[in-house]
Amino acid sequence: MERRRLLPFTNSLAAGLAIAFAFVTIIGLIADEKSAIAQFSSLLLRIVAVFTAFAIVSGIINLVIVHLQRYMRHEPNGVHSLLVVTTAIGVVTIHLVDRARLWKGDLANEDLSARLFQVLQISLEGAFAGMVFFFLIYAAYRLLGRQLSWMHSVFLLTIMVILLGSNALLTENLTFFEDFRDWLIRVPVTAGTRGLLIGIALGTVIVGVRVLIGQERAYREPTLKQ
Amino acid sequence: MNEIEIVFVILILTAAFSLMVLGAYFVRRRDRLPRLRPIAAYEAMKLHIDEAIESDRKIHISLGASSIGNETTLTALASTEIVYYLLRRQAFIPKMPLLTLSDPITLAVAQDTVRKAYIARNNALAYRGNAVLWYPQSERSLAFGVGISALAAAEKSPASILLGTFGNEIAFVGEMAQRQQHGFVGQSTQLEGQAIAFMQSKTPLIGEELFVGDAYLSDERSGSFGGVLALDVLRWVIAAIIVTAVVINLLDS
Numbered sequence: 164m165e166r167r168r169l170l171p172f173t174n175s176l177a178a179g180l181a182i183a184f185a186f187v188t189i190i191g192l193i194a195d196e197k198s199a200i201a202q203f204s205s206l207l208l209r210i211v212a213v214f215t216a217f218a219i220v221s222g223i224i225n226l227v228i229v230h231l232q233r234y235m236r237h238e239p240n241g242v243h244s245l246l247v248v249t250t251a252i253g254v255v256t257i258h259l260v261d262r263a264r265l266w267k268g269d270l271a272n273e274d275l276s277a278r279l280f281q282v283l284q285i286s287l288e289g290a291f292a293g294m295v296f297f298f299l300i301y302a303a304y305r306l307l308g309r310q311l312s313w314m315h316s317v318f319l320l321t322i323m324v325i326l327l328g329s330n331a332l333l334t335e336n337l338t339f340f341e342d343f344r345d346w347l348i349r350v351p352v353t354a355g356t357r358g359l360l361i362g363i364a365l366g367t368v369i370v371g372v373r374v375l376i377g378q379e380r381a382y383r384e385p386t387l388k389q
Numbered sequence: 390m391n392e393i394e395i396v397f398v399i400l401i402l403t404a405a406f407s408l409m410v411l412g413a414y415f416v417r418r419r420d421r422l423p424r425l426r427p428i429a430a431y432e433a434m435k436l437h438i439d440e441a442i443e444s445d446r447k448i449h450i451s452l453g454a455s456s457i458g459n460e461t462t463l464t465a466l467a468s469t470e471i472v473y474y475l476l477r478r479q480a481f482i483p484k485m486p487l488l489t490l491s492d493p494i495t496l497a498v499a500q501d502t503v504r505k506a507y508i509a510r511n512n513a514l515a516y517r518g519n520a521v522l523w524y525p526q527s528e529r530s531l532a533f534g535v536g537i538s539a540l541a542a543a544e545k546s547p548a549s550i551l552l553g554t555f556g557n558e559i560a561f562v563g564e565m566a567q568r569q570q571h572g573f574v575g576q577s578t579q580l581e582g583q584a585i586a587f588m589q590s591k592t593p594l595i596g597e598e599l600f601v602g603d604a605y606l607s608d609e610r611s612g613s614f615g616g617v618l619a620l621d622v623l624r625w626v627i628a629a630i631i632v633t634a635v636v637i638n639l640l641d642s
Contacts, residue, residue: 222493291531368601385509
């Protein structure tokens with residue numbers, strides 16, 4: 164007699180809970196805001212926010228462990244890992260001192276962690292943003308050097324028109340480029356953008372249905388593959 | 390939500406569900422699996438995994454800012470599905486991959502995905518949780534792009550496969566791949582990230598192609614084919630609705 168394959172209890176429990184909560188959330192979104200199910204759905208979302216906070220702590224622990232191991236195993240660029248760990252400890256310490264209001268003298272009542280973020284993160288991001296522009300121009304140039312498809316040609320032509328149309332000196336005399344650029348952005352670019360977004364939205368519907376019917380692989384333990 | 394939106398949501402969900410079930414039923418009744426439209430990116434991904442195995446180097450896969458718990462949850466799930474099938478291909482060797490991301494909840498899901506891939510190839514002892522690296526960042530961060538590209542370069546990864554949610558930061562990984570002559574497969578559900586990936590990658594994955602990865606990479610296709618069928622039919626239906634609306638508007642005017 165053929166034996167039916169049973170799902171492990173934990174898998175069934177996880178799938179059951181996920182399906183039940185998914186249905187509660189979807190009904191909560193559709194139902195009236197003041198209804199009990201909508202309130203319950205909102206409570207679930209708040210619980211998720213609490214989980215996220217815990218997950219960030221586990222993420223930081225993972226980060227520190229990974230980099231400590233890299234340093235201790237003398238892996239290439241291990242010094243960078245040590246720097247990451249030291250910086251993480253430093254930033255957490257500064258934040259704790261901020262919260263405890265322990266700074267004295269000129270630093271009294273200062274929020275140093277926020278200032279540190281502004282000084283380091285924002286200036287770094289600014290510098291990186293400048294580099295992105297050059298990378299993109301260089302990538303466009305490299306496209307010319309490799310097998311050029313007609314789609315790539317359209318892409319490059321569009322970049323040229325947009326750049327020419329944005330050139331104030333040129334558009335002063337030749338309004339054609341500016342008009343053409345405006346038309347490009349208003350019609351084909353908007354149409355393409357919407358097409359892409361509709362496609363992505365449909366894709367998420369498919370994955371959503373898979374979650375709702377418990378077909379998602381995340382619920383299952385794997386079967387052995389030879 | 391107003392009444393029309395509610396009806397539309399229920400209609401779409403019902404249609405998607407029915408088509409997925411129909412597609413799976415259709416495949417189970419046939420002796421041969423249906424042929425799918427070739428997507429170069431999936432072929433390239435398999436090739437990059439094989440290169441990583443042969444060269445005994447770590448393949449770099451990134452999920453970017455795909456995050457479980459907000460609007461990119463389903464993108465994160467679809468991306469981890471692809472990660473599972475890719476890693477299952479290489480999980481018979483002890484070498485771990487390099488999986489980078491920036492959402493702490495996705496970190497746990499990604500670790501579980503890697504673990505399952507190694508269990509599937511009966512190689513659970515090789516699994517190490519530290520193969521998945523979390524880079525703290527806000528929703529978009531160029532520093533994240535710089536960090537993961539530096540890491541992939543230091544590890545001499547044969548290729549970088551980026552799936553999920555990326556903005557401009559994807560440019561750094563693409564640039565690193567070009568300079569080091571590494572493979573690069575890029576995809577993003579964000580428009581700017583997708584545009585950059587299209588320009589920098591020889592085999593980009595575009596838009597909704599991310600969500601049918603299991604049909605292209607798995608060998609258990611009956612359920613996955615249902616998803617492909619549902620996606621294609623719904624896409625044509627929406628295109629037909631748009632064209633009909635345009636024709637009606639033109640006739641009215």
